[in-house]
Amino acid sequence: MVTRTTADAQGDVVVLLIGMRINRFWAVHQWLPVMLAMLRMLRELEKDPGRGLLSKVLLTESPRSYYVVQYWESKEKLYAYATAPDAFHHKAWALLNRKERNGKLRGRVGIWHETYVVPEGSYEAIYGDMPAYGLAAAHGQVPLEKRGRYARDRFAHRSGKAPAAEKTG
Structure with missing residues (x-):
């Protein structure tokens, strides 16, 4: 029997995509510190859940x-x-900014990020025989029937939770 679930996200979802591209493999001394810094930041965030990182892939x-x-x-x-x-x-x-200004990274390693605030009703998810992953790892996992069998039903689901932008501190 296939177990199908969906993410239990409520309200807006905040997603950050962040990465690096090695432009020159031989410039290990330039790109390796960037990679190690990202891993160190992720460890720091895992140790302090109050900072707000829910999950990462x-x-x-x-x-x-x-x-x-x-x-x-x-x-x-x-x-x-x-x-x-x-x-x-x-x-x-x-x-990183200092190295960039000095031209030490130019052409050797690229960095990028994109941030999205996805309003409720603009995301949906389905997982078949999967542990909590992605959005479900961040917000929990519920049986598919709780949110709807079809994508249109899951998009239409409303939690009643105020969007993140309307929350008060």
Whole structure:
């Protein structure tokens, strides 16, 4: 019997895609610190769940391209982490900017990120015989029937929870 589930997300969903591309394999001394910094930030966030990272998935697109899909509690918590002077991100970003200004990274390693706030009713998920993964790992997993058998039903589901932008602090 196939067990089908869906993510138990309520309200808006905040997704950060962040990654790097190795442009010059021989420049290990330039791209390896970037990769290690990302792993260190993820460990820091796992140790302090109050910062707002709910879940992450590490992926590779090719031998030269790596990225992380991150699910956050809110865009406010994501921004707070990104700008917190006590967080490793602050130190890593300052160092990266310095190297970029000095031309040390140019052409050797590329970095990128995209952030999305996905309103409720604009996402849906289905998992067949899967442990909690992706959105379900971030927000929990429920039987498919709870949200609807068809994608249109899951898109139409409303939790009654206010969107993240309307929450008060």
